[in-house]
Amino acid sequence: MSMTLRSALLLFSLVPQAATAQVTGRPEDGLAALEQAWHACVRDAFAQQPRMQSRAASQRNALDTCQAQEDAFVAATMTAVEARSREARAGEPARRPALTERARAWAASIASDVLDPVSSWFSALRR
Numbered sequence: 272m273s274m275t276l277r278s279a280l281l282l283f284s285l286v287p288q289a290a291t292a293q294v295t296g297r298p299e300d301g302l303a304a305l306e307q308a309w310h311a312c313v314r315d316a317f318a319q320q321p322r323m324q325s326r327a328a329s330q331r332n333a334l335d336t337c338q339a340q341e342d343a344f345v346a347a348t349m350t351a352v353e354a355r356s357r358e359a360r361a362g363e364p365a366r367r368p369a370l371t372e373r374a375r376a377w378a379a380s381i382a383s384d385v386l387d388p389v390s391s392w393f394s395a396l397r398r
Contacts, residue, residue: 305340312336
């Protein structure tokens with residue numbers, strides 16, 4: 272089967288899935304469709320690689336060929352994670368660190384600003 276015919280069949284098989292994913296409005300459906308499209312692209316691209324080259328080279332070439340699908344899938348995944356995180360924080364007020372946490376952070380910064388140079392001076396004197 273030629274590459275264009277396979278691509279056309281793949282495109283026609285994925286169009287209903289993508290339309291269904293957009294209609295339901297669930298991001299998981301869209302992610303699943305993007306992941307399936309990416310995996311199908313990688314499989315097809317790997318199958319088209321010359322048999323004489325190494326397996327690692329074939330894998331790299333297949334991944335390079337399907338970089339656009341991978342980028343779309345990763346971007347959609349990151350967007351979905353951010354949306355879930357935003358939903359989880361929606362009702363909560365902005366959290367400020369407690370006084371003890373701020374005091375501990377201040378003491379640590381002072382310690383690093385003051386104690387490190389002093390300890391280096393003492394170590395220089397010992398030499």
